[in-house]
Amino acid sequence: MKSPETTLRVHGLTKVYGRGLFGAPGFRALDSLSLEVGRGQVFGLLGPNGAGKTTLVKILLGLVRKTEGEAQLFGSSVGDASVRRRVGYLPEGHRLPQYLTGLQMLELFGQMCGRDRAFLRARIPTLLDMVGMRDAAQRKIREYSKGMTQRIGLAQAMIHEPELVILDEPTDGVDPVGRAAVRQIVQNMKDAGVTVFINSHLLQEVEMICDRVVIMAKGRILREGSIAELTPRTGRYHFELASTPPQLARVLEGLGANLELLPDGFELQLSDLELDQCVDRLRAAGLSIRGVQARRLNLEQAFIQLVKKDAQ
Amino acid sequence: MNKHIVRSLFQDALYQVFDNLGFRILGVLFLLPVLLTFLVGFREDGMWIAHYWHWSYESLLASLSSGASGDPALFNGIRDRLLDQMIAVIVDWIADKAGFVFGIAAISFFVPQMLEKGAADVVFSKPVSRLALFLSRYIAGLIFVGVLSSLLVGGMFLGFFVTSGYRDTGLLWSILTLIYGFAIFHAISCTIGVFTKSTIGAILLTVIFMPVNCGLHKSWELIAVSRHVAAEERERKPDLPAKEPPGMLLSALNTALTAYHVIAPKSRDATRIAQGLRRDIEDFTPEFADEDLGLSVAEPPAGFAREPRSSFNKDGLVWIAAHPDGGGEARWTLKRDALSALGSRTAYVKRLKKELAVDSTRADISRRYTDRFEWKEKRGDEERLRRKWVFQIGDTVLTLDYDAESAWGARDESEHSAQVFLAGVQIKDELERQAQEASYDRYFAWSGPWQFNAWFSVGTTLMFVLAMLGLGWWKLSRTDF
Missing domain, CATH: 3.30.70 (Alpha-Beta Plaits)
Structure with missing residues (x-):
């Protein structure tokens, strides 16, 4: 039974990539993974390269099809595109549309997530201030530095006021001041009751930000718990x-x-x-x-x- | 999908198109002929530049041919012919052929770029279906070509109208047919883009497909037309001996070509449809036409009306105009005689020279060798201006006769009217007629057997486009990012 306070729930989730001809086994990226994330938590996902973290996130966002098992967001199957209106995502190594300005991108992505212009007109300036991009908003994204791209990327993940924000390496390419700002943004989201799902290699940051952490390897969960539980x-x-x-x-x-x-x-x-x-x-x-x-x-x-x- | 999502996808398509370098380059290139139509005007009295400098067609030709002057009849209707040629070159060739290749090269990256690692994660994680995102890229391509062809064709239409006083609304159909033609190749490019995720792959395979598809259709058209002509001939002559059936290989090849023709997009027909639609809009039916001789008269002489009882095959077609000052009339007569009845054209001309006691001059009609006679004739108190043109088509000698009161006939407006009328007399070359008779274009129409039916062509082509997009979507829906 799923809790009404559950934002994310996966059960027996398996993903096998590249199954060969005549049933030859492929690469098992996720192996019967089960996990639940409660509403309003800041949740960290850790694991070595190839652990299956990105695959898990991509299945949740409909970017990758699961092989077996169940994956739900807000009680609905992840196959339902409309559920993604309640989710914001900042992918690792993302490439935002280069032909848009930061402002245009936020407007378009906000509308794609079902928000009207009036909402976006009020939301965008606040968000630009939050990520420190107000001055550069009118410039084309192709002119942005890596740090700026990361910050505007963070803004697009939050543009529609999602209930769940998935951040994949959110501080990648961001300077120390910017990192502190990102931490503050995550804290603000938590205070506002938003569930934040962080996938990062910067363990110190995860330790500073996250309430709960899952450590994965080879598509399975090795340990799950609070920071105190994981650090004996x-x-x-x-x-x-x-x-x-x-x-x-x-x-x-x-x-x-x-x-x-x-x-x-x-x-x-x-x-x-x-x-x-x-x-x-x-x-x-x-x-x-x-x-x-x-x-x-x-x-x-x-x-x-x-x-x-x-x-x- | 709510209205905000639809609007955002459309806006995204617009931003992508307007930011595209290829779009800007083509925009500038297409603006050049448009500006030219505003700058250079082709009017009845000659060529104008910027409404200020003027050259008559006669003086232009004289300066181009080192002082030699051409037949005055050559310049009648020259404006329309020049503009038609310009439209054919710019719209049917430059935009339709080179523009398509350049356009495909400019926008083939739309889909592969969306599927790049990093970009796909951002876009496909939004609450928008993959089909909608795929179609938005396809529509972006249609916007690309729609804006450019509207700019080119609409601009030229306006330019011709403002500067040359030429208004051919049928030209505007070219906007739709250019989009139609491009829609075919863009669908292919998008689908290849999904499968290969490579811009270069999408460009190369689409550009290779263009001539291959064209060549295969052309081969099928030749076979279809020759079969149709043979069938028509057998219908006319049932006694003709039956031809031996083709060998198995030829038969299989023919079946394969026919299957290809039915399934594949008939991109060649886009230009045919554009030209057909233009002709329909122009509603051009000549004043008179004789299919057997390949002779047509575009319009009656200005101010003249056809004598309803006159007949080309009896005493000749007659056009009559009443003298503006009352009393008397002027008439044009177009008459045919069998060559055998006159001996030969040269013998007939010699006889005329003798009878009329005047020499003839050469004044070709529709590039056909023509003898022209001019003389004055006393009829009671009145002096008449008489002119006669004699030319030959196959075993028929044609005579065009002009008879008017002398002073009236010599007036500038009467001379001009005569020149326009003569320029409208067209004779199709025998080879040209034969080629046209045996061409796919001759049979291609909105009604008729499926092989030559424009509806069939458009329907199966649109089905191909839908199938291509469906294939692209199918692959996209099964892609893991």
Whole structure:
């Protein structure tokens, strides 16, 4: 049963490319993939090259036909073109019509998504300001730089106020200031209840933006969960001390492993039992503890670990 | 698909066309003959440039041929002939042939570019069906050629009207027939574009298809006409011995050509239809025509009316005009005599010279050797101006006789009227007649057997275009991007 709050749902989705003659097996880009994305979430899709991320997105947008399984957007089959009125898409390496100006392109794409001119007249200036393209809107797209093309591309994905926005490498070619702006735009969309589906290789950004993440490889889901769920504790703790005496190593002798002394304290690999003992020893030595923090893997580390494990 | 989507697709097509470099180049090239029609005027009295400089046709020819002057009759109707030639060259040849090739080269990228990686992702992810997007590119091509042919044909029509005072509304049909002709090749180009996703492929294959298709149809037309002529002959002469049936190979080839003709687009017919429609609009029926002799008279002499009881095959056709000042009349008579009854044309001319006591001069009619006599004749108190032209078609001698009161006949307007009338007397060359009789063009009409039927041609061609677009859409609907 699908939840009424579900924006995107795929079940047992399979895509096989280039099936040969006489039933020879082709390349299996998606392998019985099942996934659900709730309304208003910022959802990250990660995976190595060839994992099937783009295929999944293209099936959702009707660009690629599925081989088996079910794919739905807003409870309707993705084969129904009208459902795409509620979706905005920024493809990776997109090529917008070069014969149009940025303004013309936004007007035309807005109308193609069923919006009338009055709506677009009000919407376009706001959107151009949001992506910082107001001054260049009257120029032909062929005159734009890569960053400008990316920004106007982002605007076209949002022109019709979609309920789901799919962004494939949204910060590709965008400078650091522009990237921060993109993050802010995504946050604004989330605040407005828009579901955002991000496919990116920039894991730091995904970590900063996404509520939930799916890691894929070979057409299957390896892990799915929140950022906290995907980045486990490493068992390593960071102790921040008021001062770091020279005898600190002696105080901690025989406790834990891989001690690393730092200007503000130290880091140490500890079990739960050893953690209490460590605190006791430090207090007994008269050292003042300012803070203790359990170290986690970052998303990139978790991703690499997971993908390597899967490859083995 | 709501109205916003339809409007956006149409607008997109317009933007794509107007931004196209090929469109701009063709626009400028097509503007040149249009500007020429506004700048250079061909009027009855000669050629005008910018309504200021004027040359009579006689002086133009004299300067072109180092002082030699031509037969005055040559210049009658020269304006219409010149303009007709200009239209034929510019519309039927330059726009229809070279324009099509250039046009296809200029817009063949419409579909492949839409299917390029990156571009297809953007466009086909919109809530618009693939069929609508494909058709929008096809319509963009039709807009391309529609605007250009309207510019060329409409501009020339206006230019001829304003500067030359020539108004041939039938010319405007060429806009539609140019679009029709282009629609065929553009459908092929779009479909090839879907299959190959290559602009070069679409251009090359379409441009190669053009002459191949033309050649195959031409071969079929020759066979169809020769069969039709043979059938007509057998109908006339049932005693003719039956011909041996063709061999198996020839028969198979003929069947293949016929099948091809039925299925493939009949692009050659577009020009025929344009010319046919123009003739219909002009509603041109000559004042008199004799199919056997290949003789026609375009219009009666100005101010003259045909004597209804007169007959070409009896005492001759007679046109009469009453003298404007009352009393008396002028008449033209066109008469035929069997060559055998006169001996020979030269013998007849010699006899006339002797009888009339005047020498003849050469004054060819419709490029046919013609002896012209002019003399004065006393009839009571009145002096009459008499002229006679003698020429021969096959075994028939034709005499054109002019009889008018002397002063009236010598007036400028009477001379002009006579010259226009003579220029309208046309004789088809025997070879030309034979060629026309055995040509596909002669049989091609809106009614008639399917082989020569314009409706059949248009219907099957449009079906081919639809089938091509259907094929393109079928492939597109099965393409993964």
